[in-house]
Every structure is written in C-alpha cells, then in structure tokens.
Amino acid sequence: MLDPKLLRNQPDDVATLLAHKNYQLDVIDFKNLEKKRKKIQIDTETLQAERNAKSKQFGRMKAAQEDTAQLKKTLDVMSQQLKQAESELDMLKKIIENKELDIPNIPHKSTPIGKNETDNHIIKHWGTPHAFDFDIQDHVALGKLYGLDFEAGSKLSGARFTVMRGGIATLHRALTQFMLNLQIKQGYEECYTPYLVHENALKNTGQLPKFEIDLFKIQTNNETQAHYLIPTAEVPLTNLAANKILDLAQLPIKLTAHTPCFRSEAGSYGRDTRGMIRQHQFDKIELVQITHPDESFSALEEMLCHAENVLKALNLPYRVAALCSGDLGFSAAKTYDLEVWLPGQQKYREIASISNCTDFQSRRMQTRFKNMTGKIELVHTLNGSGLAVGRTLVAILENYQTNEGHIHIPTALQPYCNGLTILK
RNA sequence: GGAGGGAUGGCUGAGUGGUCGAAAGCACCGGUCUUGAAAACCGGCAUGGGUUAGUAGCCCAUCCAGGGUUCGAAUCCCUGUCCCUCCGCCA
Structure with a gap:
C-alpha cells in the first residue's frame, strides 16, 4: 500500500508515477x-x-x-x-x-521508464553461450531419456504438471540442496514454512485482493476461513515479520526457504505449453530480506549477487535485466531479472527475479522498527529467487548435453548425486 | 473427536460497568551519585488515525477479531480465530 498521506497530499504526482507502471489513478x-x-x-x-x-x-x-x-x-x-x-x-x-x-507500488527513480518487457535494460552479460557442433535437443527430448515424464504428470493432475523419476529426480533434488547450502553460506537463515496460508498473508504481500485468479484456493467443508497455496515462499517468509516492531539491531533479517510454488497461470493459456518452463507447481529457493529503509537498495544489489552466484557456480551463461516501469510487478519499486541461456530455445529465459518492495508490503503488514531516536518507522522488504529449481534443471539439461544425448552433471552438484557424474 | 482453561503495552502481569489508555515489575532512554562502571535513587517511555506548517497542542480509536447489551464496556452476552492442559485418534 502506498502512504495514504502521500496519496492525499500529492495525488497528481503519484498518478504520474503510476502511469509509468501502466496504472491509471x-x-x-x-x-x-x-x-x-x-x-x-x-x-x-x-x-x-x-x-x-x-x-x-x-x-x-x-x-x-x-x-x-x-x-x-x-x-x-x-x-x-x-x-x-x-x-x-x-x-x-x-x-x-x-x-x-488495488494501487501498485510506485517505481523507484532508478527504474527505467518503459511500456513493457521490450523496454527492459539489459545491464550485464555473464558467460558465453556454448557453441555446439552437433544438432542439439531441447529439455523435453533430453528429459524424457532420464525420467522427466510429462504424460504421467498430466494423467495425475492435468496440463502443466510433471513427474520426475530416477536421474532427473536426483538432479532436481541435488539442485535444491546445493542452492540452499549456498544461500545459507551467503548469510540466510534456512526456514521451512506452511505451503497453505490465510488470505491475510497474501494481502500483506500484495497478491490479494487483486490477483486472486492467479492462486489456488483450498476450502474445506468445516472451515470458515479458506487457505491458499503459496505462489512463492515470499509470502510466508515476508509475513514472518508481520505486525512486529523490530529492534534496530535485528536488521537486516535474511531468510531463505525451499518450497513448492503453486500458480494457476490463468491468462497464460498457450504460453510455454511445451516442457517444464511454466508449471502449476514448481520448486524454488526463495530469498527474503527485511532491512532498514536506508539499506534496501544496497541489499537489492547484494541479493542480485547472491542469485548470480548460483548460476556462476553452475557455469550457466546468463544476463541481467533491469525491468522497466511497465514490466514491474505490483509490489515492486525496482526489479532485476536474471535470464539464463537456453540453447533449446536459443533465448535467454527468466530464472530469477529480485525485487525491492520498499515500504509497500511493510505498510500493509505493519512491520516496523525503532530507529536511533526511538521513533517507529516502516522497514523495507525485498525478495528474490535463488533460484527457480525447475527452470535451472531445464538450463542444465540443455547446456550440459553431449553429442550422444548424455548430460554432464555440473561439478558443484556432484557431491549431492551419490557418485553420479553423467546421465546416460 | 471429547472435557476444561486462556488471549491486556517490547516482555511478564494486575484489573468484573464510569474518573482505566490501563497498576506493578522487567527491558529501554535521560539524569543524580561515581575516577569509570555496577548498585541505589529521580524522571521518561503504547500504537494507529484526524486536525495542523508541524516529530507542538488538541481530538478520536484501539485491552485477539466481529457483532450485541448499555447513557457509558478491557470488564456483561453471542460468534469466530488462535494458544494451553487432559483424554481419544494419528505420521
């Protein structure tokens, strides 16, 4: 939520800023x-x-x-x-x-102004896409060889669900463990949280009331209050600080969690229907920071590094985009996307998104701290992926394939793979 | 699933119809004392909102949430949520 006083005192200025986000006040x-x-x-x-x-x-x-x-x-x-x-x-x-x-957060002054994703600023490239001297396969063809089973997924649950078995399942699990360990090393506290939350938690982080259609809602017969499946661990992790007045010394709070994420993907019919790029259920390692308002933008840069370090350790080529105002999410004032190179699509695809939500979420959930003079102020909240596990798996399959259709397992993951070094 | 108990400020905890936004203690902040510190003593210390040039003053609201009774509710009644204890069931 925006500061009601700001809205009241300078509605025209706010409207101008919101227009950059394609929102008409x-x-x-x-x-x-x-x-x-x-x-x-x-x-x-x-x-x-x-x-x-x-x-x-x-x-x-x-x-x-x-x-x-x-x-x-x-x-x-x-x-x-x-x-x-x-x-x-x-x-x-x-x-x-x-x-x-219903009003989104206003873009930070460092966010480039633009209409949609074509106006995003690519601010950096890392690694060079590997030049293959053979006909490459995409993750769908490769995955099928080692236990990625789309038919079984749709048989059980319909479109956009996948079953993983054998080597693929091991690789997926190894990824989560590797990522979690790395984020713990980078200073985050590991958490396990509920995957079902109340409406209020989603309201606090900005998914509700506006985006109910994107969520899976669970209503049992004898319950007065519905639950929703979390679309991201940002929701439970950020809400851990809801309705608290924190001590200055507690900041910044840095949390990470491995959770499944559930998204209805309403409105993306026909998009990414092939493969496991866009699923109703996927695993993600999430990063959350709760910071002093003066520290949030440096924390954003730090979190970007923390996400990049995962891709670097896996030696996957990627680029970083500073999202333009029009492409920004509802709660974000500034966002970086990490896009990994997918040889199968000959494209960079989003694999992580790191956002500073400034005081937009903390105002909704009343997360505050006592500053040096004893005055109560709102904290800033940030969240980011570290990373989306399913999409990282896709990137590994496609980037680590061999002429014979084998998959080398990145060295960083081998300690988690029971001696496995290659899928063949 | 059955039986009972509870939810009050950052924390502990008193308060069963009016002068209670709320005792006391702890924590915290300031001061006195001290070479310095501790102890002791003195003082301060809830949040949200409105008004306003105002982090001044004044006003309103808030004792888990929502309804109700009443001129008046932390206090009485109803509903819900959460927590605790015991029994049952259970990974």
Whole structure:
C-alpha cells in the first residue's frame, strides 16, 4: 500500500508515477472521496468527543445521586446519531481502503521508464553461450531419456504438471540442496514454512485482493476461513515479520526457504505449453530480506549477487535485466531479472527475479522498527529467487548435453548425486 | 473427536460497568551519585488515525477479531480465530 498521506497530499504526482507502471489513478474520484471522508470523519469525531464528555458527566452525577433523566435523554439522541455517523464513516473508509489496496507500488527513480518487457535494460552479460557442433535437443527430448515424464504428470493432475523419476529426480533434488547450502553460506537463515496460508498473508504481500485468479484456493467443508497455496515462499517468509516492531539491531533479517510454488497461470493459456518452463507447481529457493529503509537498495544489489552466484557456480551463461516501469510487478519499486541461456530455445529465459518492495508490503503488514531516536518507522522488504529449481534443471539439461544425448552433471552438484557424474 | 482453561503495552502481569489508555515489575532512554562502571535513587517511555506548517497542542480509536447489551464496556452476552492442559485418534 502506498502512504495514504502521500496519496492525499500529492495525488497528481503519484498518478504520474503510476502511469509509468501502466496504472491509471482516478485522481478526481480519489479527491472527491477524500473530501467526503475528511468532512464525515471530523463530524463523527466531534460528536464522539461530545458524547464522551457527557457520559463522564453522567457518571459523576450518578455517583453524586443527582437526577440524570434529562441528560440521559440527550445522550440517547446522541447515541443514535453516532451510530449512524460511525457506520457511514466506516463504509467510506472501507471504500477508500479497497481502492488503495488495488494501487501498485510506485517505481523507484532508478527504474527505467518503459511500456513493457521490450523496454527492459539489459545491464550485464555473464558467460558465453556454448557453441555446439552437433544438432542439439531441447529439455523435453533430453528429459524424457532420464525420467522427466510429462504424460504421467498430466494423467495425475492435468496440463502443466510433471513427474520426475530416477536421474532427473536426483538432479532436481541435488539442485535444491546445493542452492540452499549456498544461500545459507551467503548469510540466510534456512526456514521451512506452511505451503497453505490465510488470505491475510497474501494481502500483506500484495497478491490479494487483486490477483486472486492467479492462486489456488483450498476450502474445506468445516472451515470458515479458506487457505491458499503459496505462489512463492515470499509470502510466508515476508509475513514472518508481520505486525512486529523490530529492534534496530535485528536488521537486516535474511531468510531463505525451499518450497513448492503453486500458480494457476490463468491468462497464460498457450504460453510455454511445451516442457517444464511454466508449471502449476514448481520448486524454488526463495530469498527474503527485511532491512532498514536506508539499506534496501544496497541489499537489492547484494541479493542480485547472491542469485548470480548460483548460476556462476553452475557455469550457466546468463544476463541481467533491469525491468522497466511497465514490466514491474505490483509490489515492486525496482526489479532485476536474471535470464539464463537456453540453447533449446536459443533465448535467454527468466530464472530469477529480485525485487525491492520498499515500504509497500511493510505498510500493509505493519512491520516496523525503532530507529536511533526511538521513533517507529516502516522497514523495507525485498525478495528474490535463488533460484527457480525447475527452470535451472531445464538450463542444465540443455547446456550440459553431449553429442550422444548424455548430460554432464555440473561439478558443484556432484557431491549431492551419490557418485553420479553423467546421465546416460 | 471429547472435557476444561486462556488471549491486556517490547516482555511478564494486575484489573468484573464510569474518573482505566490501563497498576506493578522487567527491558529501554535521560539524569543524580561515581575516577569509570555496577548498585541505589529521580524522571521518561503504547500504537494507529484526524486536525495542523508541524516529530507542538488538541481530538478520536484501539485491552485477539466481529457483532450485541448499555447513557457509558478491557470488564456483561453471542460468534469466530488462535494458544494451553487432559483424554481419544494419528505420521
């Protein structure tokens, strides 16, 4: 959520910034609602103050055994008026709050302005795509040889589900362990969290109320409150700090977790239907940092390095994109994407996304800290992949293939593979 | 699944209808004392919102959440959530 004061005091400036994110803020509507709110709130609070004063007087008179009949009459009337005023105010506040929950974070000034992914800035390349002197295969053809079973996945659960067996399953598991260990070494605390969360957790990180369609919702018969499958571990990890006032000394908090992620992929029909690039369920190592507001942009650079180090250790060529304003996610002020080279597609494909959400999430979930002067301030939250496991597996299959259709296992993963060095 | 107990400020914990935003202790901050520190003593110390030029003042709200009773609710009633203890079941 944006700072309501900023929205109130400089709605036109905010609208301009949001336009860069392809979001149109209805300034006139907003100003009108605010004007109404202000009037009703002042009226209501004045009435409340009067009621409070008279009620106290009532108590005093009662204690002194004076006659309170006249005063009670006045208070009866006031009480009725108040009920109406309060409910009117509540309704208006709800309307405004619901609108505010739909407004995305504003892009940071270092985020390049642009319409869509074609305007992203490629800021760096690492490694060179391997030149193969034979006809290469894509991960679908290669994976099938070693236990990647798309048919079994769709038989069990439909499109966009995959079963992994044998060598592929080992490689996938080795990747998660390798990545987790690396992130722990880079200073993150390893966590295991629930994969089902309440609506509120998703509201805090910005997936709800706007993007419910992207989520899997679980509703059992005897439950009053639904659960949602997490679309990313960003949700449980970031929410660990919800409703807390942290000590300055606790910052930054650095967390990592290996979890499955569940996404309905509504609106991406027909995209990436082949292979395991876009699945309803995939594993990811997530990184989260909770930082002092002054430190968040340096933390973003640091997290980018932490993600890059995974690809470097696996010797996979990649590039880094600074997302333009129009391609930014809902909660992000600035985002870097890591794109790995996929020989099978002759393309760089997103394998990690690292974002600074500034105070957008912390305001929603009330995560604050006491600064040096004892004043309470909102923290900044960041999240990033370290990395998406399924897509890394795809990259390894395609980048490490041989003429015979074998797969070399990267040295960094071999300690986790029970002596396996090659899939053949 | 059955039976009971509970949820109060950063923490512990008192408070069963009015003057309670809330005792006390701990923690924290400032001061006195001290060569310095500790101890002791004195003082300060909840959050959100509104108004405002204001991190001044004033006002409103908040004692798990949502409803209700009442002129008035931390306190009484209803519903929900979460936690704890015992029994049952269970990886």
